Amino acid sequence: MPRPAIPATGRPWNALSAELEAAKAADYSWRRGRMAVYFYYLDEALHRVQQEAYKAFWTENNLGQRAFPSLKRLEEEVVGMGLGLMNAPDAAGGTFTSGGSESIFLSMLAARERARKGRGLAPGRGNIVIPDSAHLTFDRACWYLGLESRRIPVGEDFRADVPAMARAIDAGTVAIVGSAPCYPFGVFDPIPALGALAEQQGLWLHVDACVGGFLSPFVARLGHPVPDWDFRVPGVTAISADIHKHGMAPKGASLLLLREEALRGLHRFESRAWQRGPYAAYTSQGTRPGGAVAAAWAVMNYLGEEGYLDCARRIMAAKRTMTEGIGGIQGLSVLEPSDLSLFVYRATDPALDIGKVAAALDARGWLPGRQQQPDGMHLHLNPVHAEVAEEYLADLRAAVEEARGGATTARVAAEARTY
Ligand SMILES: Cc1ncc(COP(=O)(O)O)c(C=O)c1O
Numbered sequence: 001m002p003r004p005a006i007p008a009t010g011r012p013w014n015a016l017s018a019e020l021e022a023a024k025a026a027d028y029s030w031r032r033g034r035m036a037v038y039f040y041y042l043d044e045a046l047h048r049v050q051q052e053a054y055k056a057f058w059t060e061n062n063l064g065q066r067a068f069p070s071l072k073r074l075e076e077e078v079v080g081m082g083l084g085l086m087n088a089p090d091a092a093g094g095t096f097t098s099g100g101s102e103s104i105f106l107s108m109l110a111a112r113e114r115a116r117k118g119r120g121l122a123p124g125r126g127n128i129v130i131p132d133s134a135h136l137t138f139d140r141a142c143w144y145l146g147l148e149s150r151r152i153p154v155g156e157d158f159r160a161d162v163p164a165m166a167r168a169i170d171a172g173t174v175a176i177v178g179s180a181p182c183y184p185f186g187v188f189d190p191i192p193a194l195g196a197l198a199e200q201q202g203l204w205l206h207v208d209a210c211v212g213g214f215l216s217p218f219v220a221r222l223g224h225p226v227p228d229w230d231f232r233v234p235g236v237t238a239i240s241a242d243i244h245k246h247g248m249a250p251k252g253a254s255l256l257l258l259r260e261e262a263l264r265g266l267h268r269f270e271s272r273a274w275q276r277g278p279y280a281a282y283t284s285q286g287t288r289p290g291g292a293v294a295a296a297w298a299v300m301n302y303l304g305e306e307g308y309l310d311c312a313r314r315i316m317a318a319k320r321t322m323t324e325g326i327g328g329i330q331g332l333s334v335l336e337p338s339d340l341s342l343f344v345y346r347a348t349d350p351a352l353d354i355g356k357v358a359a360a361l362d363a364r365g366w367l368p369g370r371q372q373q374p375d376g377m378h379l380h381l382n383p384v385h386a387e388v389a390e391e392y393l394a395d396l397r398a399a400v401e402e403a404r405g406g407a408t409t410a411r412v413a414a415e416a417r418t419y
Helices: 013-023 045-056 071-087 101-118 137-145 162-168 191-201 215-223 263-269 290-327 353-362 385-405
Strands: 093-097 126-129 148-152 173-179 205-208 238-242 256-260 270-272 279-281 332-334 341-346 376-380
Touching: 045 126, 045 290, 071 205, 071 256, 071 290, 093 101, 093 263, 093 290, 093 376, 101 173, 101 205, 101 238, 101 256, 126 137, 126 162, 137 238, 162 279, 173 191, 191 205, 215 290, 256 263, 263 385, 270 385, 290 332, 290 341, 290 385, 341 353, 353 376
Parallel strands: 126 148, 126 173, 173 205, 205 238
Antiparallel strands: 093 256, 238 256, 270 279, 332 341, 341 376
């Protein structure tokens, strides 16, 4: 492809708008629930609220809260609502970030700084001890921060092996991690046991609730069993919770919540290295889109607890329909346990190639989420799946038949997945 260049003369918006729409032709349809990753969709009404609220602040810069006290207030309200939902103590504080990765990065930075300031950890040293099911973005944070990531195999129930994690801790450990739930298997790590370990060793415990933060409180209220994981658990220092996942806000919205407001200073950058006055920020971004905060605020107020309960109800109904349906297909089985909106299924019949099933589903317009160890298919459901669960099952049955019949030669390899 020749290198694209800025055109010599501009083109009218209606032509560009049509071209943008046309560019989506080969995309998988999130509106029809064709992907169980990357997307969270309820209905057109919420979609409009997201767009309109974003548009209301689409050009304001949230770096400049002195200029935009409106955004300061909206952000404080969003953080406050998150702290309330996660049962944070009065002294707690939080930061609105661009996503789970930034929340986790800032938390690991704060943990490292606490170890440097509090116990003289030398620059270039330090490690974190995490279950092997923790999101890879922890390894990215370690890469940025010069920390070692110590991944400890999970137990047979896919949950963190706390005694094994305890054995991996040494004088350089700055944090331990648990997920609520983890992305690969959808299970909660034993946060109370991790909290006890953190208290005993004086360590920072980060609970990654990027997926579960805005879903599990409502799933619990519906009466489903949900393990303890939030600030009510002693020893939990920090929680990441994504508003742009089950908080249903548009992309670019997450929270890093800390048990004590004062801990936020550990991830605050401030410099006076030039002569033009100080520069300070709690996030790793400079310019920040005002629209992301405004839209998160609007979605939280639009849905209210009632709306979030409805989302949780739809997701759990979809999960039940899908897991029961998949369990009824000969040669497939759903991996147990799975606590929330994510699950994995795999082929138990050696004659059935799950890679071919994935390819046959792909040919029917479903984005396959392949997973290794165990070799299977991964789904992260959102509210729209309640409407398409039966359609998925019908296509899955056909895909299994096709894979067994050998008609499909293409495979979707497990390692092909990126997320
Ligand atoms: C458990 C978990 N943690 C962290 C992340 C990273 O979040 P983000 O993609 O918003 O940076 C994800 C993303 O899927 C996740 O599932």
